[in-house]
Amino acid sequence: MYRRCGFRHEKRLRASLGAIRIAGIDEAGRGALAGPVVAAAAILPERFRHRTLNDSKQLAPELREKIYRYLTNHSEIVWAVGIIDSVEIDRINILRASHQAMRIALAGLSISPDHVLIDGLPVFPFPLPQTAIIDGDCLSLSIAAASVIAKVTRDSLMRDFCAQFPHYCFSQHKGYGTELHLQKLHEHGPCPIHRRSFEPVAQPVFAF
16 A cells, blocks of 8 residues: 655653654665765654655756755755765675664764654664664655755765766766676776675676
């Protein structure tokens, strides 16, 4: 059954725990073969409304960019991002890197939330009370806002990397394992932002 992205989880926390400031957290880039993982945290005002905000993956790029501009320029929305690069991802693994990016985003908020809604599974250790919600970016407006900010931030970084490493067409596939990316990886081998611990980057055929 379709459930519209809304504030029911936030309202439940306010009613049951007395939480006032509730942050949504989500990440982008976890499954990519290249580039950073980016997490965002966002605290929305209690009476926030938006007709088209949803999971960033369900939004057309132009609409996603428009919503990003709205969110990041809204005077009552508190937000921050955390970024972990490919070298650190290879060093500590992608799960730990994703969690670290979330903690960095949370620490970057100008006010501390009372509770955090996280897309997916719980994060441990974590500095604040949390509620993990499977498919939370489709259910919670706070998480959806974080997903849009994380996605657009990472896409912008990948376009910058495309200018540095034009052979790989990062602006098109954003580092994910598309047919085009795998073709370029096979032709040129990995570049400095490829995650060497990931398949198929780790395969001998792609090694330096």
